Amino acid sequence: MEPIIPRPPQPPQKIPVPKPLGEAHLVPKVAPSSTLLRIRTMKSDSAIAINQQNESLVSIALAAEKQKAAREQAKAQEMLAEKKAGTQTAHPTHKRGRIFIVLGVVIILGVLGGGGVLLWPKISTLTFSFPNFGKPTDQKETPLPSDIPTKPAQPLAPSLAPAQSEKRLALDINNLQGIFSTIATERIAGLTEKEIRNIYFVGTGSSSEGSEAPAPISARQLFSTLGISIPNILSRSLETSFMTGLVGESGNTATPFVILKVSSRDSAFAGMLEWESGLPNFFNTFFGTTIPHISTGKSAVGKFRDTVVWKHDTRIFENGGGTIVYAFADAKTIIITSSKNALETLLPLFHKNTDGNLH
Structure with missing residues (x-):
């Protein structure tokens, strides 16, 4: 074993005391060329796109229109889906309504047809005449067959026994x-x-x-x-x-x-x-x-x-x-x-x- 050799005591070290900070030390100085976080605007985005992506104002406008059209199309699809859902929900009611309408028409036609059959014998005997607003003419009207006098059928001669x-x-x-x-x-x-x-x-x-x-x-x-x-x-x-x-x-x-x-x-x-x-x-x-x-x-x-x-x-x-x-x-x-x-x-x-x- 090695013999333990005692070390001599070390003198105390001095701890450095920080110096007081002035106002210059509270706000760091920023060079004018340093980049700060800014609020994004359409104008700033357009400028960045022009500088970095070599895009023109026309292409940027077209892209904006495409996005707008896409949003409108999505909105239209949503509205169409909602309309279809509402139509499917109301379809049984519309179908039931059409059935009632058809039955009503059939009943009305049946009533009119029955009334026509009952009233036809009376209606057929009626005669209608319309006023003539034209100028009077000397032409004679052609008589109807019913107006032409016909010779009455001669009855059978009297006979002692009834003859046919x-x-x-x-x-x-x-x-x-x-x-x-x-x-x-x-x-x-x-x-x-x-x-x-x-x-x-x-x-x-x-x-x-x-x-x-x-x-x-x-x-x-x-x-x-x-x-x-x-x-x-x-x-x-x-x-x-x-x-x-x-x-x-x-x-x-x-x-x-x-x-x-x-x-x-x-x-x-x-x-x-x-x-x-x-x-x-x-x-x-x-x-x-x-x-x-x-x-x-x-x-x-x-x-x-x-x-x-x-x-x-x-x-x-x-x-x-x-x-x-x-x-x-x-x-x-x-x-x-x-x-x-x-x-x-x-x-x-x-x-x-x-x-x-x-x-």
Whole structure:
């Protein structure tokens, strides 16, 4: 070990005392060229940019405009987003409102349409006229179709049985074959079932079609002009009124008939019994039928017999070639026809009360 050698004591050191500071030492002196912190302004920024970045005033203005446009675009986008959010929020309300509007329009149209349907019959009958403010003219107005007088349709001639149609013929002694041919053509053409057609004769001075004042003829005049012979007892009992015509049966066939008015049932019945043998010839000549002649011998074949049709005593002639049947519809009306079915159709027409019911 090394021996510890004591060091001699050191004399105390003097601590330097700072000198007092004057005013020159309180505020440091700044050279005029030293740089201080200044407040930034647009003018100072522009000057710095011009000095340091070699930018011009034009480029600086363009940059400012771009920044301004960017800010406006961002603001517009924000407003658009807010508007869309508001529209999406209000969309259900607008949709509900449109539904109510559509329903209201439909209801109004329905009410107007219904009212139009109810009021149209009355509105269609109204006529409207507008005043004419123009100068008067001498031209004649063209009449409307409804203003043109038309010839009224000629009603059916009076007939003993209600007819649905008629055929008018002029009774001309010089045209007997033409008359018979026309009647035969009408019969062959046929009619619908139960339809009645009146074959109506007028005098030679009247037109056969469309005569305004037809001159009817009597039953005696008809038989005399046609050259048909009838018993005197029947001729004396004939009244003026008579009817010749056709009645429709099944199969669109037409059956001829004659209705005579008489003054006495007894005299008329006696005359009919006497005329029975001549009835087929009368029908064949007048209507163009082909009914066989009745035998005049003692044999009962081909002669009339008694029967009942629609609760009426009836005389009937039946042969394989045709039929003649007649009956008194009432005390002063004789119906002669060539079919039992036709007689059944005609008899009830003379047995109606005033209310139209049969008795």
